[in-house]
Amino acid sequence: MADQALRKAPLAGRxxxxxxxxxxxxxxxxxxxxxxxxxxxxxxxxxxGLELPQRPKTSASVSGRHALxxxxxxWLLIDENGADLMGIASGVSALHSxxxxxxxxxxxxxxxxxxxxxxxxxxxxxxxxxxxxxxAAARTVLGKIEIVLLRTxxxxxxxxxxxSFSSYAFGMLVEGAExxxx
Amino acid sequence: MLLIYxxxxxxxxxxxxxxxxxxxxxxRPTNMADISDEEFQEFFFLRDNPKGLIFERWRHIHGCGRFxxxxxxxxxxxxxxxxxxxxxxxxxxxxxxxxxxxVETYEATEGTAK
Numbered sequence: 205m206a207d208q209a210l211r212k213a214p215l216a217g218r219x220x221x222x223x224x225x226x227x228x229x230x231x232x233x234x235x236x237x238x239x240x241x242x243x244x245x246x247x248x249x250x251x252x253g254l255e256l257p258q259r260p261k262t263s264a265s266v267s268g269r270h271a272l273x274x275x276x277x278x279w280l281l282i283d284e285n286g287a288d289l290m291g292i293a294s295g296v297s298a299l300h301s302x303x304x305x306x307x308x309x310x311x312x313x314x315x316x317x318x319x320x321x322x323x324x325x326x327x328x329x330x331x332x333x334x335x336x337x338x339x340a341a342a343r344t345v346l347g348k349i350e351i352v353l354l355r356t357x358x359x360x361x362x363x364x365x366x367x368s369f370s371s372y373a374f375g376m377l378v379e380g381a382e383x384x385x386x
Numbered sequence: 387m388l389l390i391y392x393x394x395x396x397x398x399x400x401x402x403x404x405x406x407x408x409x410x411x412x413x414r415p416t417n418m419a420d421i422s423d424e425e426f427q428e429f430f431f432l433r434d435n436p437k438g439l440i441f442e443r444w445r446h447i448h449g450c451g452r453f454x455x456x457x458x459x460x461x462x463x464x465x466x467x468x469x470x471x472x473x474x475x476x477x478x479x480x481x482x483x484x485x486x487x488x489v490e491t492y493e494a495t496e497g498t499a500k
Contacts, residue, residue, distance in 0.1 A: 260395045260450070275450035276394055328387060328400030335397070342395075345402050345448045 214310045214367040220378035222385030224318030227377045229370075230311035230362065236281040236289040237303040238271075244298035251296045252281065252289070263341040263354060272341040272354055280341075280352055280364070282311075309352075310367045312374055315360040318384035323361055325380030329353065347376045388463065390444065393470045394452045407443030409433050410455040411475055437461060437490075439481050444468070457481075 215229035238256075240248055249256045254266040257273040264271045268284040281289055293302035314322055320331040326347040330336060341354040349372060352364040365373040388401040415421050415429055434440075440460050445453045456468035457478050466478045 260397070275452055278451065328402050343449055343451075344399075350448050 214370045215312070215374055218371075218374055220374070221314075221316070221322070221381040222318065223316075224385045225314055225316040225322040225381035227322070227374065227381050228313050228315075229374070230313050231284065232286070232306075233311065234283045234286050234289050234306045235304070235309050235364075236293060237305045238279045238281055238293070238300065239277055239302075240279075240298070240300035241277060244296075244300045247296055247298040248293075248300060251292050261336070261340050261342050263339050265339065265356075270341075270354065272352060274343050274352065280305075282364070308366055309364050310370045312363045312365070312370070312377060313360065314363060314377055314381070315357070316381075317359055318381065319359050319361050321384035322377055322380035323353065323363065325383055326376045327351070327353065331355075346373055349373060388465075390456065390465055391468050392446045392449060392452075393454050393468055394450045395446065399446070399449055403446060403448040405445045405447045407445050407453060410441040410443045436483065439466070439478060439483050441475055443471070 213229065213232060218229055219227070221227040238248070245256050245258065252269070252271065254264045254269060254271050256271050256279055257264050260273060262273050269287065270282045270284075272280040272282070274280055283289055290302060290304045293300070323346070324331055327344060329342060329344045336342075336355055338355050338357055341352065343350065343352045345351065346363065346365070349365060349369040351373065354362040354364070356362050363373060363377065389398040390401055390404050391398050392404075412429070415425070418426075421429075438459060438461060439457060441455060441457055443453055444456050445451070453471045454468055455471060455473070455475075457466040457476065458464065459466065459481075466481060467476065469476060
């Protein structure tokens with residue numbers, strides 16, 4: 205018997221999509237659910253090294269670290285380089301609430317000319333360029349689950365979902381990608 | 387698909403992202419310990435269930451997560467407007483609140499039926 209449990213990514217080895225939209229599991233990242241009032245935004249922005257967005261559906265990104273606006277006092281922070289976000293948050297004395305959700309969430313990357321169509325197969329959000337430009341982010345639904353969607357490029361999207369729902373999300377996006385390619 | 391305007395996200399989003407939260411503008415008694423059981427029942431359980439204009443709480447649970455208030459028509463399902471929680475009940479031009487005179491109540495139509 206193994207002495208040590210091996211960590212296995214929830215979507216390890218999965219791949220799918222179509223010629224128009226690739227669907228791939230994202231690399232592990234650290235994530236933070238951050239809540240803070242208006243007085244703490246400045247201090248927190250300084251600590252995390254990026255301006256916490258204050259407009260709906262916007263995000264800020266600096267070298268692999270993203271801050272996504274989820275609500276008027278709520279953000280999702282993602283660091284693709286695995287930086288210790290909790291450590292940074294614990295050094296801030298301004299009143300805030302930070303919860304490490306690195307292992308609660310996992311992400312799926314959808315990219316290609318049909319990426320928007322693949323997501324729209326199950327997501328009611330308007331992904332048009334004028335209302336959901338590059339850098340736009342929103343919490344919404346994908347089929348029967350809740351996701352956080354971030355548009356990272358013209359044809360690139362990052363779908364954040366809870367890890368226990370990830371196989372459903374992945375399957376849904378692969379179906380959408382195949383349908384979009386027809 | 388029904389679109390609902392979220393005053394916090396400042397745009398119309400799909401009804402799939404929202405959850406209903408019951409009547410809005412229900413004032414909680416300040417002297418909760420002193421009121422009678424009947425008064426508590428009136429506050430806690432009894433709602434008007436009007437036909438036509440109603441002010442309700444809604445929550446953008448799969449979006450920004452915030453509660454807000456909305457004016458809706460219970461017959462046509464049309465959302466007249468929505469506004470942030472804590473703001474006063476607005477006037478909806480051209481729409482009047484249903485009264486006992488405009489609604490066919492059971493007492494008026496079937497009250498004498500045996």
